[in-house]
Amino acid sequence: MSGLSVIYWKELADYLGSRKFIILFLIVTLTAGTIIYVIHQSVSSDVNQFTGEYLFLKLFTFSAGTLPSFIFFVSFFGPLIGIIFGFDAVNSERSGGTMSMVLAQPIYRDALINGKFLAGITTIAIMLISIIVIISGLEMTVFGIIPTLQELFRIILFSLLSIVYIGFWMGLGILFSILFRQTATSALVSIMVWIFFSFFILMVANVIADQMAPLGNNASLELIAKNEGIRNMILRVSPLILFQECTTAILNPSVRFFGVTTALKNLEVMPSPLSIGQSVMVVWPQFIILIALILVCFAVSYVVFMRQEIRST
Amino acid sequence: MKTTQTILETKDLSKIYNGTPVVDKLNLKIEEGEIFGFLGPNGAGKTTAILMILGLTEPSSGEVSVFGYNSTREPLKVKSITSYLPENVGFYEDLTAWENLAYITRLNHIPEKVAEERIEEVLSLVGLTEVKDTEVGKFSKGMKQRLGLGTVFVKKPKLAILDEPTTGIDPQGVEEILKLITKVNREENITIFLCSHLLYQLQKICTKIGIFSKGKMNVMGSMEEISKKILTEKSNRLEISFNDAQDTSQLIDSIQRLEGVLKVEKRAEDISLERIYTKYFQEGS
Numbered sequence: 361m362s363g364l365s366v367i368y369w370k371e372l373a374d375y376l377g378s379r380k381f382i383i384l385f386l387i388v389t390l391t392a393g394t395i396i397y398v399i400h401q402s403v404s405s406d407v408n409q410f411t412g413e414y415l416f417l418k419l420f421t422f423s424a425g426t427l428p429s430f431i432f433f434v435s436f437f438g439p440l441i442g443i444i445f446g447f448d449a450v451n452s453e454r455s456g457g458t459m460s461m462v463l464a465q466p467i468y469r470d471a472l473i474n475g476k477f478l479a480g481i482t483t484i485a486i487m488l489i490s491i492i493v494i495i496s497g498l499e500m501t502v503f504g505i506i507p508t509l510q511e512l513f514r515i516i517l518f519s520l521l522s523i524v525y526i527g528f529w530m531g532l533g534i535l536f537s538i539l540f541r542q543t544a545t546s547a548l549v550s551i552m553v554w555i556f557f558s559f560f561i562l563m564v565a566n567v568i569a570d571q572m573a574p575l576g577n578n579a580s581l582e583l584i585a586k587n588e589g590i591r592n593m594i595l596r597v598s599p600l601i602l603f604q605e606c607t608t609a610i611l612n613p614s615v616r617f618f619g620v621t622t623a624l625k626n627l628e629v630m631p632s633p634l635s636i637g638q639s640v641m642v643v644w645p646q647f648i649i650l651i652a653l654i655l656v657c658f659a660v661s662y663v664v665f666m667r668q669e670i671r672s673t
Numbered sequence: 674m675k676t677t678q679t680i681l682e683t684k685d686l687s688k689i690y691n692g693t694p695v696v697d698k699l700n701l702k703i704e705e706g707e708i709f710g711f712l713g714p715n716g717a718g719k720t721t722a723i724l725m726i727l728g729l730t731e732p733s734s735g736e737v738s739v740f741g742y743n744s745t746r747e748p749l750k751v752k753s754i755t756s757y758l759p760e761n762v763g764f765y766e767d768l769t770a771w772e773n774l775a776y777i778t779r780l781n782h783i784p785e786k787v788a789e790e791r792i793e794e795v796l797s798l799v800g801l802t803e804v805k806d807t808e809v810g811k812f813s814k815g816m817k818q819r820l821g822l823g824t825v826f827v828k829k830p831k832l833a834i835l836d837e838p839t840t841g842i843d844p845q846g847v848e849e850i851l852k853l854i855t856k857v858n859r860e861e862n863i864t865i866f867l868c869s870h871l872l873y874q875l876q877k878i879c880t881k882i883g884i885f886s887k888g889k890m891n892v893m894g895s896m897e898e899i900s901k902k903i904l905t906e907k908s909n910r911l912e913i914s915f916n917d918a919q920d921t922s923q924l925i926d927s928i929q930r931l932e933g934v935l936k937v938e939k940r941a942e943d944i945s946l947e948r949i950y951t952k953y954f955q956e957g958s
Contacts, residue, residue, distance in 0.1 A: 366779045460759040461821075466750075466780070670729045
């Protein structure tokens with residue numbers, strides 16, 4: 361891969377030195393700090409809500425009052441971070457006139473987007489892992505909870521998952537930066553997609569489910585299940601929902617399934633937490649879809665970019 | 674005796690966009706050490722032809738070879754011996770001039786020690802040594818263009834393709850750039866492919882000129898060859914200057930009557946802005 365590492369290091373230096381990185385990092389760190397603080401407050405007022413197994417993991421899924429949990433925070437603002445890193449990756453080079461200069465050097469054309477993509481993923485990974493480490497460290501000092509080995513593995517899995525998830529949004533941003541010549545257009549379109557998958561998909565899913573399986577006053581159990589099934593199927597188009605389901609299962613060992621189940625099925629399960637492998641199995645499909653989404657994004661970017669004309673005018 | 678080598682050759686090179694040929698069967702041959710002037714109006718397809726030479730765009734038909742390498746099949750080899758200065762050259766604005774050049778050398782796999790020397794060398798060549806640690810974002814258009822030439826020469830190419838290197842530059846800057854181009858051409862034996870629509874510049878420095886319009890190369894050759902082809906009627910001109918006050922009509926009459934005189938014309942002195950400008954800036958300073 362001629363030139364890939366050169367571009368990778370240059371882009372990484374650019375990302376890490378950019379103002380947007382510093383600002384985002386500050387915001388995310390502050391928010392993480394606030395979350396810990398609020399948890400601390402609510403726990404000290406009522407110790408009972410904070411007992412049981414896997415206490416360390418609970419801190420990531422715990423939502424206190426008005427403030428969302430850390431998972432929700434990542435699932436909701438992660439996309440924004442990804443988009444901010446991706447939306448101007450290619451079109452700013454094109455309009456700045458640097459693209460034709462770089463591509464006139466003896467490198468393969470795909471080295472440019474590969475390098476940018478990898479550098480972006482690395483930046484996101486650095487950001488995310490440092491925040492998770494900060495939170496874990498605070499938890500250990502503030503609450504005195506030490507993670508077990510299993511909890512540690514689950515947190516590592518969660519970090520990987522978050523990187524994949526935010527990486528998807530960055531890939532989407534890069535795709536739009538290839539498709540649209542103006543950085544403003546690519547930014548707006550990326551944000552529109554984000555808003556759609558965060559808010560509107562919920563409405564869309566409800567409307568379609570109610571149309572296909574209308575629930576009357578005394579709807580049968582089958583109908584309710586069908587309605588819920590359709591709703592979930594549509595919701596799972598959204599990477600946001602996929603990520604939330606994945607992380608919920610990974611960080612909460614007692615989660616066994618999503619959606620509606622019969623009471624009988626519930627009775628049959630043992631009320632004990634799952635092992636990591638089993639938790640992963642629960643959300644394996646969601647995880648695969650997330651990976652598939654990122655691959656599709658990248659593949660489309662790749663194909664479009666390779667066929668695009670270089671000239672800036 | 675030195676034998677010249679063909680640096681660039683195209684055979685029936687064509688590019689068709691949506692049914693219209695942008696470049697139509699271009700046949701070119703450039704020898705080592707030449708300064709080739711690629712002349713043509715805007716939109717003639719010059720840039721497309723260049724992109725095909727570099728292997729950045731695939732030709733619809735025909736072939737290009739640079740130093741024996743096929744541009745379509747071996748673009749990396751071609752790009753490692755060819756430099757290209759795009760028409761609207763851009764740099765990473767938050768990197769310094771030095772860092773921008775260093776990035777280019779790294780992309781060309783030039784070892785760091787060699788690169789450092791070359792960068793210094795090139796910076797002094799284009800006269801940017803004093804501002805080498807300034808961010809390019811603060812550069813003027815002329816400085817950027819000179820830095821652009823720096824990126825071209827820092828990799829010591831065999832062939833340098835310059836697309837409108839003097840657009841948006843003041844006349845004195847143009848002069849400097851042309852001098853620089855001739856200098857590297859002679860001293861470093863870099864073949865120059867200069868693309869422009871400014872005739873005056875081309876005439877000044879080019880050893881060979883091709884006139885390209887609507888995708889076709891109409892004429893190609895040295896200045897004399899071209900003028901022979903295009904200006905078939907050749908005449909010598911004589912200019913005589915007079916004082917304002919003097920009555921010239923009688924004189925014109927008598928000159929007209931001399932044998933061999935084709936035409937006598939009376940014109941007021943050309944007041945060209947160029948003359949004023951060069952007089953003001955060059956002789957004044």
